[in-house]
Amino acid sequence: MLPLAEEIKAQGQEKFEQVSIAQLAGRLDPSLRKPLANYLSEAHSLLATGNIQDPMAPQRGLVVPFGYCTDGEWTWPSYWGYFVREYGVQLPANFIEHARERKFTPSSLSDEELFRAEEEFEEQFFG
Known part of the structure; x- marks a missing residue:
């Protein structure tokens, strides 16, 4: 899982x-x-709750997507795509390498793979 933003x-x-x-x-x-912002933003959504205020520029309003995404191996808050695109926020090198190995194209997950990812997500957060 990618880290969460403080x-x-x-x-x-x-x-x-x-x-x-x-x-x-x-x-x-x-x-x-x-390419990294696209990878983060185009992955499968596990949970989408709407948009929140940009903590770096509150005057922009509710522009930051909030939820969670997965590519079947990694899970991350959906806001990372926004912060990478807008501010060039550095992510962990091992995640960048993971996305690069996939040519910055999120995996297509079967229904079974997505269900399994959702179960793991729920266990991590709510378990």
Whole structure:
């Protein structure tokens, strides 16, 4: 699972690793912004709750997607696609390599694989 953002509070967040968006902004190789943001944003949705305020630019309003996504191996808050695209937020190297190995194209998951991912997600967060 990708870390959660310290700046965005969510139920159960204390169970998981957290990082600061502000501290990681601008650290991503610019050539990775678009393909990595697309990978993060186009993966399967496990949970979508709507949009929240951008903690880096509150004046933008409710523009940050909030929910959780998966590619069948990794799970992440859906806001990572937004923060990578808008601010060049650096993600863990092993996740970037994972996305690169897949040519920045999220996997197509069967119904069974998606169901299994949903069960694992629910166990992690609500179990």
